[in-house]
Amino acid sequence: MKKILIIFLSLWGYCTAGGVLLLQIYNEEFLDGRSPVGYLASEKLDGIRGIWDGVALKTRQNKPILAPQCWTQHLPPFGLDGELWIKRGAFEETASIVLSQNQDCQKWQKITYQIFDVPNCGADNNHKRFIAPSNAPNPPTHTDKNPKSPYCTLTQRLQIIKDYLITHADTPIHIIPQIPLQSISQLQNMLEKITKNAGEGVVIRKNDAPYEEIRSKNALKLKAYQDAECKITAYTEGKGRFKGKVGAIICAQILPITPNASSNATPSTISNANLESTPSPALNTIGASQNPAKSDKKPAVITFKIGSGLSEDFRANPPKIGTIITYKYNGTTKNGFPKFARFLRVYQE
CATH class of the missing domain: 2.40.50 (OB fold (Dihydrolipoamide Acetyltransferase, E2P))
Structure with a gap:
């Protein structure tokens, strides 16, 4: 015993994490009204999770990723969440570069930073990370559905990094496309297409939800x-x-x-x-x-x-x-x- x-x-130690958004297994009951309307879908990439705090890059377990300065110099001075990724089916190559102690600029040129969120947007007493980055271009402070809400929608959060990229083209950053969902059949077709092309699966996120530092029912994964x-x-x-x-x-x-x-x-x-x-x-x-x-x-x-x-x-x-x-x-x-x-x-x- x-x-x-x-x-x-x-085993529990390696699989738990704090301070970052984690995905729940997809369940139709988690959707508002059992409808995907109001949710955004994106491809689930098979990369290494990378958390950028504006200064350093870390894993979701808060362990340092020794990315070379030639790569991090192109990142913004505010927080990002995303996947360090090369291409589909290249997880082992990605891991060998990202988790290496050798900061090889030539190898890191292969790594893209696929962004799916900008955590620090809006403000709320119960969520310390929802503070607008001071050097982010015009950060929004309300949601589309509720102007009085202190939260930013996912669309608004991603707009921050989109605005940054307008004047910072020389960067490894890419924004993972977020597709508005209208029906379950649309989600099914998306999953089938991604799977057919050797992709890993689909992430479904509620647009009108904040960045939550928990395993959230507002962020789901389907494979x-x-x-x-x-x-x-x-x-x-x-x-x-x-x-x-x-x-x-x-x-x-x-x-x-x-x-x-x-x-x-x-x-x-x-x-x-x-x-x-x-x-x-x-x-x-x-x-x-x-x-x-x-x-x-x-x-x-x-x-x-x-x-x-x-x-x-x-x-x-x-x-x-x-x-x-x-x-x-x-x-x-x-x-x-x-x-x-x-x-x-x-x-x-």
């Missing part, structure tokens, strides 16, 4: 698959052309993962799109390495194998035991094991 608690706490994290406990050796290399990962999971998507949680028109699980102390993969005990109770800790999705480089140079990885899957078995799990990437804070 003590061992289980220790593992749980270690065509579920994903979760697990801790590598061992490797199995491959066979055939993989002999002498990694054949599969053996991973440990503690808390139950998100089961099959529920039609009550998703729009009927997206009923075949499984929702992703929260990046919490949950862990999963493609096949179970051990069968749970024959009992009505699911084990507190289960292990299983992940053999799909591993690159040649990963098989030849696997990360150390204890590394946290993210994998994707499609529902679970009745015993709580992930189905069709495949490796996605090494987890990054």
Whole structure:
């Protein structure tokens, strides 16, 4: 029991964060009136979260990102929130540059800063970060729907960085397009298009909501698959052309993962799109390495194998035991094991 608690706490530490906006799993019930009208949708990029406070760049866990001065000199003197990103399918390359201790200007030229929010806009006693940046160009102080509100809409917040870019073209900053939603079918089509082009998913945000330093029901994420994290406990050796290399990962999971998507949680028109699980102390993969005990109770800790999705480089140079990885899957078995799990990437804070 003590061992289980220790593992749980270690996993909980890497997956929690404070002081930044975090996304909730999509649920139609979270939408006002169960309608997407008044919400903005954008592509969910597979990059590294980057928080710029006007002086330094940090991860969502408040750890420093050692971006070179040749790159940060083009950023504004006010806060930004976004993804450090190269292109779809380039997460590992992005991570190798962004999380490196070597401040290589040439490599950082590949990195774009994809902005989805400007946190410091407006003012409210209960939200200390809603203070208009003094050097932002004409920051708005009200919402479109309620002129007396102290909050800025998402559209207004992004206008601050749009105004900045008018006179600062030489910058790695790009603004992630925000598409106003009118219907669930529009959201479905957007998800299908992004997934078809190897994108990760869709982010749905309430335009008339402030930047919240919590996991907010006003900011949702939707994917065509579920994903979760697990801790590598061992490797199995491959066979055939993989002999002498990694054949599969053996991973440990503690808390139950998100089961099959529920039609009550998703729009009927997206009923075949499984929702992703929260990046919490949950862990999963493609096949179970051990069968749970024959009992009505699911084990507190289960292990299983992940053999799909591993690159040649990963098989030849696997990360150390204890590394946290993210994998994707499609529902679970009745015993709580992930189905069709495949490796996605090494987890990054």
